[in-house]
Amino acid sequence: MGEFFEHVKEGLGKTPKEISSRYFYDSRGNALYQDIMQLKEYYxxxxxxxxxxxxxxxxxxxxxxxxxxxxxxxxxxxxxxxxxxxxxxxxxxxxxxxxxxxxxxxxxxxxxxxxxxxxxxxxxxxxxxxxxxxxxxxxxxxxxxxxxxxxxxxxxxxxxxxxxxxxxxxxxxxxxxxxxxxxxxxxxNPRKILAAYDDNKGLTKEFNLNLLKRMNRELGANFNIQHFDHFPYYNPLTGVASSQIVSLKKQIVEFSDGFSVAFNLFEAIHTEISKKxxxxxxxxxxxxxxxxxxxxxxxxxxxxxxxxxxxx
Known part of the structure; x- marks a missing residue:
């Protein structure tokens, strides 16, 4: 499990929680990103x-x-x-x-x-x-x-x-x-930027939530994807668009080696910035x-x- 697992342990132990966007790109993540690049909103x-x-x-x-x-x-x-x-x-x-x-x-x-x-x-x-x-x-x-x-x-x-x-x-x-x-x-235009990360087809949401699926596949985690949502945000003062995965309930997620992480209701994992x-x-x-x-x-x-x- 190596570097990915060490990064996950470190990132989910932080306040606020974070996981680098570099881990989006497993084979499924790569395929989803190719689909995102064809979206009308993703200019x-x-x-x-x-x-x-x-x-x-x-x-x-x-x-x-x-x-x-x-x-x-x-x-x-x-x-x-x-x-x-x-x-x-x-x-x-x-x-x-x-x-x-x-x-x-x-x-x-x-x-x-x-x-x-x-x-x-x-x-x-x-x-x-x-x-x-x-x-x-x-x-x-x-x-x-x-x-x-x-x-x-x-x-x-x-x-x-x-x-x-x-x-x-x-x-x-x-x-x-x-x-x-x-x-x-x-x-x-801030609305144009936000739409690029919140598409109508939900591909960007699926792309972010695939990170949880990857942890399930590769790290033996038990994330229930239905209990999380993707939340994009753009700040026109700083030019920073950001993506978060939000826990929809208070819950504990366990990994195969006994590592576990607790989520409060609506607690977020920061996954990506895309500065303009x-x-x-x-x-x-x-x-x-x-x-x-x-x-x-x-x-x-x-x-x-x-x-x-x-x-x-």
Whole structure:
């Protein structure tokens, strides 16, 4: 049971209770997330594809001005359905191109490889299975320029302190003039944001409650899913959307090794944040991490942005 169980014990012992969203992504969680990305309310993938389709040529031009050959290292690469469009547009601008896909799921990386190789036969493809907080540290040196790619607005899953640390971590494997391209979901109408995490089909609710099912499957817990609900919240003052799993009764949940946890009526487990960024937040990240904002690429309504940071 290992690391997952240790994290669960620690998180459920806190006040308030919390479990990291990284544990959403077992095979069922991955499938549910793919379904969520197709929802009308979940606008983020469509915004991201608008930038990929409209700005990949310009991104490639900006990068090729410094790097004749490019290594793209994608963190949490997923199935490659978006990235393949970017790489296809990149290809004419570089003498050689290497793509390194990092993801915790070997199954997802198998799909990624098929997607990328089908579209771009000439790319030098590598995949690395594991938690990128571990695998990135052992990334081999390259003679190419390096761009680390972090899509999906996943930077919003970290709090401010974690973001600063994450940028310093990424910069540890960048040389001068290497880049970090990050997708940011920007602040917008609060109702639009809240709807993205509270869809009418209930998929986001199922996605969150699958975390309890995973603990039942893998840790021998006895969560009764009917006795819990998903509660999303968005604070327009801070730009933070958050997800909680709420206990609908006073209860005790037991695990197979004798560990147990008590829930009060309406006590919550915090599972995820998804921060929406003000521009001043992004400037603060650059300043704190001592990276330079090289260029910004927006979707048509400027509610979503790719920001290209350059290592100093």
């Amino acid at each position: 983020l993938p469509r915004c991201e594809m608008q930038i990929i389709e409209n700005s990949s040529d310009q991104i490639a031009q900006d990068l090729s001005a410094r790097h004749p050959c490019l290594q793209i290292v994608e963190l949490g690469a997923g199935d490659g359905t978006k990235t393949k469009h970017m790489l296809k547009q990149f290809q004419p601008y570089f003498g050689a191109m290497e793509y390194v896909a990092m993801d915790i799921s070997d199954h997802v990386l198998d799909i990624n490889e098929k997607e990328i190789r089908r579209e771009i036969a000439q790319v030098d493809y590598k995949s690395i299975v594991g938690d990128y907080f571990e695998t990135y540290q052992s990334l081999p040196e390259t003679s190419y320029g390096r761009m680390v790619l972090f899509l999906g607005a996943n930077i919003g899953n970290y709090n401010t302190t974690e973001i600063y640390g994450f940028f310093r971590f990424i910069q540890s494997r960048l040389r001068e003039d290497d880049c970090f391209l990050v997708a940011f979901d920007l602040v917008k 960024f003000f521009w001043k937040d992004i400037e603060g990240i650059a300043q704190e991490s001592q990276m330079h904002i090289e260029q910004t690429y927006f979707n048509p309504n400027k509610g979503y942005a790719f920001v290209l940071f350059r290592a100093n």
